[in-house]
Amino acid sequence: MAVPISQMWTVASYVLKQKMMGRKRYPLVLMLEPLFRCNLACAGCGKIQYPTHILKTELTPEECFKAVEECGTPMVSIPGGEPLLHPQMPEIVAGLVARKKYVYMCTNALLLKEKLHLFKPSKYLSFSVHLDGQREHHDFSVCREGGYDIALDGIKAALAAGFRVTTNTTLFDGTDPNSVRAFFDELMDVGVEGMMLSPGYTYDKAPDQKHFLGRARSRRLFRSILSNRKSSWKFNASPMFMEFLMGKKELTCTPWGMPTYNVFGWQKPCYLLQDGYADSFAELMQATEWANYGTESGNPKCANCMVHSGYEASGVNYTFGSMKGFMQTVKATLFSKYEDEQARQLLDEFRSAHRTDSLVQIAPAGEKQEHLQEVAGD
């Protein structure tokens, strides 16, 4: 089972409570970004292009706890930047665990092994390790040779020490679905608890603009990866979100489902866009023109978006919104993995095309190194 029963129960009872209270819009996971600084410079990242003084800014533990209490979600995801670069991250995580929040600390795991002793294993804490595919693909994607092996070492050390470990994988155009399926086998063999998948978002600041996926291509890719899936694969995502990725279910974006708090405040409207900031969670919910966002709004910035932070909460909301939603989720859980002839053809097509030439191209090494040195210059 990819998620412990106690966590499933907490989330299900939280969502049902929101429904009984008649709340049309409610948050499910707080995206808590305590810093933008990172020790990688990935080609598809839209976060690390800030000027150096912003990259050096951090949220304090007190600011993090205040944000968590304001929005009241049962789960907190800590992306970044690289959270392990924050000197008070162990204190922040311990404070969230003490508040009984299920924490997913996202990390590229380059520092995981050496910082592991600063954390305590808990059912509330999971390291969510960023791995974009098999060794060669991941190293291209994060622009760092050897990054995969270091991350894998970190995962093994964390599992051996009794921590929960999940993975998060972002896919771009040109991804070989056969390689992703082999990658799933590798992760399951290592013993990770569950895997999360998402297409990349078309960040206009990202150095590589050529490899973001459009909606049709995303669906084709995810259908070829997730159909005919092995029963050994465990996913850390709602069944409805996975149906959505495969093009078998339409969902509308619920950007309020995963609100973002970072060094600028509460970000409008979502983790990906920056249309201003609110001083409080209440202000974010009241002052954001939610109708201006989501694919159906016609907003060009949302046109191709199928990203986890916009649609995972939509999937959970759909499941608990009606008996029909619940039954469709059960059906998707039980049957979506089975034979899909179209997906098999896609896999065969890809296999014969040998498109290994289409891996994400990395930024020039000199440029990246300069950027990292500048950021790490303290």
Ligand code: SF4
């Ligand atoms: S569709 Fe994507 S970019 Fe647009 S509001 Fe939703 S999550 Fe944000």
